[in-house]
Amino acid sequence: MALLRKEPKAEPTEKWEAQLRKGCLELAILACLWDKRLYGLEILRGLEQNSNLVLAEGTVYPILARLKEDGLLQSEWVEADAGHPRKYYWLTASGRQKVVSMAQFWNSFAANLNSLLKPVLNGKGRS
Amino acid sequence: MNPMTSNPMIESYFAALETQLGDLPRLKRDEVVRELRAHLFDRLEQITVPTDDDCRTVLKAMGTPQEIARQYRLELLLSRSAWKISPWSMLRTLFRWTLTGIQGYIVFVLALLGYTVGASFYITALLKPFFPHNVGVFVGDEGLNLARFPEPPPGTEILGSYYVPVAVFLGFLFTLVTTLAIRFVVRRFGRLKQKVGGMAATA
Numbered sequence: 001m002a003l004l005r006k007e008p009k010a011e012p013t014e015k016w017e018a019q020l021r022k023g024c025l026e027l028a029i030l031a032c033l034w035d036k037r038l039y040g041l042e043i044l045r046g047l048e049q050n051s052n053l054v055l056a057e058g059t060v061y062p063i064l065a066r067l068k069e070d071g072l073l074q075s076e077w078v079e080a081d082a083g084h085p086r087k088y089y090w091l092t093a094s095g096r097q098k099v100v101s102m103a104q105f106w107n108s109f110a111a112n113l114n115s116l117l118k119p120v121l122n123g124k125g126r127s
Numbered sequence: 128m129n130p131m132t133s134n135p136m137i138e139s140y141f142a143a144l145e146t147q148l149g150d151l152p153r154l155k156r157d158e159v160v161r162e163l164r165a166h167l168f169d170r171l172e173q174i175t176v177p178t179d180d181d182c183r184t185v186l187k188a189m190g191t192p193q194e195i196a197r198q199y200r201l202e203l204l205l206s207r208s209a210w211k212i213s214p215w216s217m218l219r220t221l222f223r224w225t226l227t228g229i230q231g232y233i234v235f236v237l238a239l240l241g242y243t244v245g246a247s248f249y250i251t252a253l254l255k256p257f258f259p260h261n262v263g264v265f266v267g268d269e270g271l272n273l274a275r276f277p278e279p280p281p282g283t284e285i286l287g288s289y290y291v292p293v294a295v296f297l298g299f300l301f302t303l304v305t306t307l308a309i310r311f312v313v314r315r316f317g318r319l320k321q322k323v324g325g326m327a328a329t330a
Contacts (some may be wrong), residue, residue, distance in 0.1 A: 087162050
């Protein structure tokens with residue numbers, strides 16, 4: 001209990017960033033799998049290279065589990081040279097459809113928001 | 128890699144994870160642990176000779192067992208198909224609950240009762256074609272009776288062969304209502320329980 005109290009409350013901006021990350025993570029995972037089969041760590045590497053979406057590596061796996069339950073992903077254990085099997089994931093047909101529609105939504109969403117943010121980022125409009 | 132597989136730090140991490148995932152079905156839990164172990168080994172393999180410190184770093188990057196289990200619970204509850212609604216898994220979830228207090232125990236007993244009544248209807252529906260004189264709805268001095276062996280119950284049987292569809296329907300109804308009630312209760316109070324449990328653990 002004492003430990004809990006000592007922990008500083010998350011800053012509002014941090015909280016917002018965390019929520020944003022979480023919302024985008026699903027799309028990013030699906031996008032990683034667009035043209036290849038990958039296992040968990042490869043997906044994580046893809047995410048690390050292209051974004052700073054993941055905070056705790058282990059939390060990618062619950063999302064993969066849900067995407068599979070939702071029928072967007074399929075998975076299979078494959079014996080590897082590494083000595084232990086790895087669980088590979090790939091997109092199902094409905095997963096492909098879903099990621100396309102998500103990507104389209106993201107595109108128009110981001111474009112609209114960016115145009116809204118332009119004056120803020122340029123520092124114009126106010127002295 | 129073998130020395131690492133029996134590292135006490137790793138073992139206690141996965142033991143904690145398994146405990147935290149207690150309310151997941153056994154198969155799913157094993158799968159989760161297996162996958163996260165594979166992740167850990169892949170990470171450790173990148174290091175030529177992993178030390179305890181490396182191990183700690185890798186485990187830390189994975190997140191705490193509590194956090195991972197919380198995410199699994201959250202994600203799988205969000206999924207439509209994740210909630211098993213078979214009486215068996217329902218009762219198992221509840222049974223784990225009974226260990227936490229009197230409320231859980233009462234709910235468990237009521238659920239067991241609901242399923243037992245449901246199952247009785249199914250069983251008598253199955254028996255009716257074979258023992259038409261022993262099974263049915265008997266109304267008489269003793270009130271209502273559904274079945275008795277070897278002598279038929281006293282009173283007159285009022286449904287005849289209609290008993291089978293009626294009993295199947297009632298059996299289904301009892302099972303369904305019990306399942307929905309358990310889902311409701313677990314959703315309502317499960318969260319509360321988790322909070323209380325979490326506080327107790329950190330107190």
